[in-house]
Amino acid sequence: MSGIILLLLFLSCSLAFATGDPLGVGDALPETTTIKVGGNRAYPPYEFLDRNGQPAGFTVDLIRSIAEVMGVNADIQLGEWSKVREDLEAGRIDMTLGMSHTGEREEVYDYPSPHAIVQHAIFARRETPPAGSLEELRGKKVVVFRGGVMNEKLKALGYEKDLVLTKTAADALRLLASGQNDYAVVALLPGMYIIRENKLTNLVPVARNIATFKFSFAVRQGNHELQSQLNEGLAILKKNGEYQAIYDKWLGVLEPRRISWEKAIQYGSMILVPLVLLLTGTFAWSRMLKKKVDERAAELALEVSEKERAWDELRVQQDKLVQADKMASLGILVSGVAHEINNPNGLILLSMPILRESQAAVDQVLEEYCKEHGDFMCGRLPYSRMRDKLPGMLAEIHEGAKRIKRIVDDLKDFARQNDAAGMEPFDLNQVVQAAVRLMENSIRKATHNFVVTCAEDLPMVRGNAQRIEQVVVNLILNSCQALPDKGRGIFVTTYLDCDSGRVLLQVRDEGTGVAPEHLSHLTDPFFTTKRDTGGTGLGLSISAGIIKEHGGLLSFDSVPGAGTTVTLTLLAA
Known part of the structure; x- marks a missing residue:
């Protein structure tokens, strides 16, 4: 019996060496992990199916970049949002591309770090009386897409009997544009994107910020490993600048344009255009008077018998005319423009130090608010961007005002009469x-x-x-x-x-x-x-x-x- 066991062991070892695995245990190469990702097929510019039926948008590019840096595969499937949520809860997918944070949802899902802030707006047809708040929607027919955060919020406020549910945000806005129902409540950026792409020109946002939510990926509750991987990948993208590039590609182009430079150009034009016109008129007037001086010189040359006396007379007259021309033209310019410019410009110079000190003091309060409540809109820009730009903008305005003062002082010095006193x-x-x-x-x-x-x-x-x-x-x-x-x-x-x-x-x-x-x-x-x-x-x-x-x-x-x-x-x- 023992001999048979030894023979079997010998045959097993021989077979192992013959197959190239002397230990009988295969050293298999690790397979790349694939995560199943679901998303909303019609929530542009965050996630949607493009004209070729392929996933596209901000969160799509974001998860692909995270998957690349983390060494995993992302299998992305977009569909109806309510079905996507069911698939996540049932475990048929591992995560969703984007989901707004609410207290109720946090009991069902786990969220990695937010990658955007989503503002929701009320949309209406142009002829419809505007509604400035959710309370003004009570008793009105309001269109929302099924399973969305505003569907849940309005339902919780008791609006359920007046809600009209659609499969997508685009369906909601198209239904409203066709003349049915009173209002639609949709996220602002997706709403503006859908209106532009579908040419729904009779729709406008009548209340732009009726609710704001953090927006991030979502995983099944307890899937901390995937949650940590997403946080780590997102942190890497923010460090290497790829997150900002993706953000600018999809969301930056839809944000309101900054108007500070336009305002600066407008106010600058109000000062510089009249000044240029006055200077141009002054130059033309000077040329005209110089021509008269030359004519007068020719007349004097003919009238004066002695050449030296004629030239002396001409120089005296010319000096007087040039000085009169200079003082007449610049006297008007300095007395009029300098007074009009220096008064408002003085207010700017006096106010700017106070504004800069006030901005520095307010920054502390805003920083604490930002830490507690997250980023928020400040002057149509996220506070995280505005706090870096505002000091530079104030400094540029201050330097511009000082530059205006120096130019006016130079003009006043130029127009000053010759003064032999104090010699x-x-x-x-x-x-x-x-x-x-x-x-x-x-x-x-x-x-x-x-x-x-x-x-x-x-x-x-x-x-x-x-x-x-x-x-x-x-x-x-x-x-x-x-x-x-x-x-x-x-x-x-x-x-x-x-x-x-x-x-x-x-x-x-x-x-x-x-x-x-x-x-x-x-x-x-x-x-x-x-x-x-x-x-x-x-x-x-x-x-x-x-x-x-x-x-x-x-x-x-x-x-x-x-x-x-x-x-x-x-x-x-």
């Missing part, structure tokens, strides 16, 4: 050092190589130190703006020209330079090569006027690509 001896070196201190922040942002060389024993200069300081600030600012990178330098030098006895200030930069055809126009009013970056063309014009008041000279020397040198010449006291 007294001053030290040019001290003026330069004061200007550098004022421009320290701009210099630091523009270059790592800023050098100031002040001559010793420099004679005093007679004039208005504050106005000369304004000129130096303008010259340094222009040099900073001309530098393409921080590696280029700016060099400020003061020295005495012993031959002429004049005091000179030189500002040299290694910037982009000025084209030869532009050099002669640098001090023309409103001429600028930096229009795209906000230049007004008044800085050098104002500076040239100030230097002319002081009997000095402002000259320019530039090589395109190599830099520009500006030389300011003043008489010693």
